[in-house]
């Protein structure tokens with residue numbers, strides 16, 4: 001793991017590609033340059049100090065070192081500023097483009113629904129099938145646009161949560177009910193294990209439903225063939241804890257560090273399940289963290305995965321009992 005990390009840090013080309021900058025602008029390259037300059041400057045000052053007794057020479061050489069370090073430092077700051085600016089512009093672009101796309105896609109959805117419900121008389125079976133396909137694609141595009149909007153909001157620090165008191169057990173039950181038919185279709189046994197009736201949490205119900213929907217549908221989606229998904233809800237140290245366990249394809253060990261990053265999809269799941277954007281977990285993690293909780297997972301490739309998240313219970317939050325470990 002550590003070796004892989006060091007290797008990644010020194011792989012300047014990969015870093016440049018990942019960040020979309022030139023090699024000489026990558027943090028690792030600038031760090032190495034800075035290190036070389038500091039070592040060279042210290043050696044230079046040492047050589048000057050043992051060869052010249054005059055304090056003026058020492059002051060001049062130290063000044064040169066300071067100027068050099070300030071120049072490299074200001075260059076690094078400017079590069080960071082540029083990266084931050086382009087990141088902000090990208091988020092704004094995604095946000096504007098998604099907003100603009102929302103209206104025509106809703107229009108497409110309404111029109112196809114109208115055609116399928118009110119004006120379907122006279123349409124052939126094939127035409128209805130095509131209209132259903134269009135409607136299905138419209139739904140998919142709508143979901144993608146909502147995800148992109150959420151990602152832009154998260155990146156701009158503007159994901160507002162409309163919190164209210166909710167029963168966590170009931171929310172999980174409702175989320176499972178919505179996935180029962182999908183699980184049946186995929187030949188997956190979906191079960192909830194919960195001995196509690198009530199766990200009061202203070203959350204945005206719409207956003208928490210998105211988290212639950214993502215984790216449950218992922219557990220079903222990433223099982224190759226038939227399988228089993230267990231959802232366990234319990235109370236632990238002042239938190240409501242959710243765990244979902246599947247016996248699916250799992251996540252390769254060397255890719256686990258990248259999970260929950262935007263657009264990341266593991267190689268085995270791309271092969272198994274071509275449909276996906278890699279945005280769901282990123283959004284889910286941010287919603288959970290903004291609700292005062294945390295999200296984590298354990299996974300073994302070809303054995304299965306366990307995804308967990310916790311949310312502070314209302315009473316514990318008031319008494320200051322819920323402290324994230």
Ligand code: ADP
Pocket residue numbers: 214218219220222246248249250251259260264265266267269270275276277278279280281282305
């Ligand atoms: P999507 O499912 O649309 O690709 P997500 O952000 O929900 O996006 O998930 C990101 C990636 O994490 C998935 O593409 C998959 O590689 C991996 N993943 C998530 N949940 C599971 C799971 N239960 N089992 C195996 N891999 C998973």
